[in-house]
Amino acid sequence: MSTPLLSARDVNVRFGITRPGDMPWTKPRRLHAVNGVSFDIMPGQTLGVVGESGCGKSTLARALIRTVPATGQVIWEGREDLLALSPRKMLAYRSDIQMIFQDPLASLNPRMTLGQIISEPLRTHRPDLSRDEVRTRVARIMDRVGLLPQMINRYPHEFSGGQCQRIGIARALAVEPKLLICDEPVSALDVSIQAQVVELLQELQRDLNLAILFIAHDLSVVKHISDEVMVLYLGRVMEAAPKERLYTDPQHPYTQALMSAVPVPDPKIERTKTIIPLSGDLPSPMSPPSGCVFRTRCPRAQADCAETVPAPGTDVHRCACLHPGPLSAEEVA
Amino acid sequence: MVANQHKMEALADRLSEEDPVAGRSLWADARRRFFANRAAVAGLGILLVVALFAAFGGLIAQWSNEELDYAVMGAIATEGAPSLSNGHYFGTDDLGRDLFARTVQGTQVSLMVGLVGALVAVVVGTIYGATAGYVGGRVDSVMMRAVDILMAIPYMFVLILILVMYGRSMTALFVGLGLISWLEMSRIVRGQTLSLKNREFIEAARATGVPAVTIIRRHVVPNLLGVIAVYATLLVPLMILTESFISFLGLGVQEPLTSLGALISEGAGTIAYGTIWQLGFPLLFFCLTLFGFFFVGDGLRDALDPKDR
Ligand SMILES: Nc1ncnc2c1ncn2[C@@H]1O[C@H](COP(=O)(O)OP(=O)(O)OP(=O)(O)O)[C@@H](O)[C@H]1O
Ligand code: SF4
Ligand SMILES: [Mg+2]
Numbered sequence: 001m002s003t004p005l006l007s008a009r010d011v012n013v014r015f016g017i018t019r020p021g022d023m024p025w026t027k028p029r030r031l032h033a034v035n036g037v038s039f040d041i042m043p044g045q046t047l048g049v050v051g052e053s054g055c056g057k058s059t060l061a062r063a064l065i066r067t068v069p070a071t072g073q074v075i076w077e078g079r080e081d082l083l084a085l086s087p088r089k090m091l092a093y094r095s096d097i098q099m100i101f102q103d104p105l106a107s108l109n110p111r112m113t114l115g116q117i118i119s120e121p122l123r124t125h126r127p128d129l130s131r132d133e134v135r136t137r138v139a140r141i142m143d144r145v146g147l148l149p150q151m152i153n154r155y156p157h158e159f160s161g162g163q164c165q166r167i168g169i170a171r172a173l174a175v176e177p178k179l180l181i182c183d184e185p186v187s188a189l190d191v192s193i194q195a196q197v198v199e200l201l202q203e204l205q206r207d208l209n210l211a212i213l214f215i216a217h218d219l220s221v222v223k224h225i226s227d228e229v230m231v232l233y234l235g236r237v238m239e240a241a242p243k244e245r246l247y248t249d250p251q252h253p254y255t256q257a258l259m260s261a262v263p264v265p266d267p268k269i270e271r272t273k274t275i276i277p278l279s280g281d282l283p284s285p286m287s288p289p290s291g292c293v294f295r296t297r298c299p300r301a302q303a304d305c306a307e308t309v310p311a312p313g314t315d316v317h318r319c320a321c322l323h324p325g326p327l328s329a330e331e332v333a
Numbered sequence: 334m335v336a337n338q339h340k341m342e343a344l345a346d347r348l349s350e351e352d353p354v355a356g357r358s359l360w361a362d363a364r365r366r367f368f369a370n371r372a373a374v375a376g377l378g379i380l381l382v383v384a385l386f387a388a389f390g391g392l393i394a395q396w397s398n399e400e401l402d403y404a405v406m407g408a409i410a411t412e413g414a415p416s417l418s419n420g421h422y423f424g425t426d427d428l429g430r431d432l433f434a435r436t437v438q439g440t441q442v443s444l445m446v447g448l449v450g451a452l453v454a455v456v457v458g459t460i461y462g463a464t465a466g467y468v469g470g471r472v473d474s475v476m477m478r479a480v481d482i483l484m485a486i487p488y489m490f491v492l493i494l495i496l497v498m499y500g501r502s503m504t505a506l507f508v509g510l511g512l513i514s515w516l517e518m519s520r521i522v523r524g525q526t527l528s529l530k531n532r533e534f535i536e537a538a539r540a541t542g543v544p545a546v547t548i549i550r551r552h553v554v555p556n557l558l559g560v561i562a563v564y565a566t567l568l569v570p571l572m573i574l575t576e577s578f579i580s581f582l583g584l585g586v587q588e589p590l591t592s593l594g595a596l597i598s599e600g601a602g603t604i605a606y607g608t609i610w611q612l613g614f615p616l617l618f619f620c621l622t623l624f625g626f627f628f629v630g631d632g633l634r635d636a637l638d639p640k641d642r
Binding site for chain 2: 067091098099112113121175
């Protein structure tokens with residue numbers, strides 16, 4: 001097997017939460033936003049990351065690009081631990097990992113023209129390029145993502161959401177990264193535009209041999225684009241497997257619940273399909289349940305679930321559950 | 334189908350606009366809204382008149398601001414009244430000096446005080462506030478506590494103390510006003526920077542590895558300029574008012590220099606002798622200046638923050 005482009009091992013992110021009224025010496029409360037997450041991304045492949053809002057997906061992405069402090073290891077091409085690099089050394093890898101964001105308009109500086117926005121990473125990482133070379137590269141990438149050349153002097157607020165996301169993609173790809181992190185890139189877009197943007201990403205991935213970390217909050221969006229899917233809950237990995245395995249044979253009750261919410265195009269299946277409702281609310285990430293974090297909402301929870309923290313293991317198909325298995329008859333009923 | 338439609342639209346776009354179009358920047362939008370605001374335009378007009386008066390009034394004046402007109406001395410209330418024939422367009426002051434020339438001089442000084450005060454506030458306050466807000470954490474706490482402490486000191490008291498201790502000079506006045514003017518500005522800028530810092534485009538720049546100084550210069554400050562411009566235009570009249578108050582107390586600029594505040598003070602002192610013009614003309618220019626700045630400041634605020642409408 002080839003070496004992964006990026007392999008994360010036991011990544012943890014903890015935030016210190018200080019409330020406005022706190023005295024300077026009171027200890028901040030800990031929020032464990034990402035808890036022992038490990039995964040590999042192969043060159044040119046896509047890892048889908050799925051989980052409810054607030055489960056730490058964006059924080060995981062930020063940990064990889066080091067805009068939040070994280071512990072653990074993020075090994076790049078089997079050589080360098082990105083989390084251990086000095087900020088100066090890290091700079092060299094920042095052009096290899098680029099990110100596009102959830103809110104397309106908010107990710108573009110309203111005071112800069114499209115040309116200035118797209119060329120910023122180039123100007124940062126390739127100061128050796130002349131202005132003309134930068135201009136040709138910007139023009140080429142704009143054409144590649146479907147933006148018209150005469151738009152170059154326009155400002156972000158003059159564009160639609162879908163076009164703004166194309167600008168974000170162009171900015172990310174201008175420096176020819178190897179890994180593209182897409183943090184819910186289509187959640188803010190209309191359904192018809194969503195398909196266009198996902199299609200564009202897939203096309204670019206094929207042509208440029210891009211690896212993609214694709215974040216979404218439901219399983220249906222990542223289904224087309226992913227090679228492997230990882231399900232997160234309260235900062236922990238619940239289940240991770242190659243796409244086929246996960247969609248046909250989910251083992252974890254949380255994945256099964258998420259799966260039941262995925263709409264099926266065939267109306268016959270749709271009617272016979274069972275919806276497993278997730279009972280109860282998401283627990284506060286400040287005080288997660290003991291043992292298995294999912295136990296407060298798990299239909300299969302038993303006494304031992306409150307004591308032992310299930311480990312996901314290291315198989316191809318990882319599942320952090322003490323009682324894994326396909327949906328049983330009484331659960332469906 | 335969708336792709337086809339996309340292509341059609343692209344084609345239509347291409348046909349209608351051959352050349353790269355200059356985009357409408359947010360600034361251009363704001364300019365349009367500003368000039369659509371009648372009060373703001375009137376304010377701008379007033380300020381223009383006051384500025385022209387301060388800059389070129391000296392050329393029209395028949396007398397210098399220091400000469401004493403011995404012809405009117407002793408009978409100021411009758412002979413010193415505004416008149417075109419003897420060249421005292423605004424009359425004379427108590428000592429027989431030409432009030433037109435004095436008002437020109439006073440307007441110059443007051444405008445300078447206001448503009449210099451605001452300039453110090455803009456430069457120091459922006460750099461200080463943006464740094465505190467962007468760096469955050471402990472640095473931010475320390476920097477903003479320092480501002481809190483400085484703000485807790487009654488500034489008028491300090492200003493008066495400085496003027497009494499170091500003599501009543503222009504320099505002391507500028508230093509005193511400069512010291513206090515940037516505090517509020519740095520707070521405002523820091524607050525805005527904090528909210529900007531969490532915006533995704535700043536995160537995008539950080540993720541790409543743009544250096545912090547460049548982020549502040551390229552991404553933070555341009556997005557603060559609106560707030561800074563509004564606050565600075567509103568700060569100018571406040572500085573003028575502060576200076577006038579100090580001059581009114583007799584601690585401001587020293588003779589032979591004068592300011593609108595000092596002239597108003599003198600005019601108010603002699604009003605019992607029936608020389609109403611000695612109060613009226615300085616007061617007129619004082620009010621015009623203040624109104625002008627307030628109107629323009631309000632106009633800028635509305636123009637730059639279209640969410641309110
Ligand atoms: N800078 C921060 N300081 C403190 N807590 C944070 C910070 N950023 C995120 N959190 C907390 O960490 C948890 C995970 O947040 P995160 O943004 O990663 O969620 P998410 O899965 O991306 O959600 P969404 O789908 O809404 O984007 C949340 O509880 C959030 O409140
Ligand atoms: S460990 Fe227990 S509570 Fe957690 S998912 Fe499995 S069965 Fe449910
Ligand atoms: Mg998120």
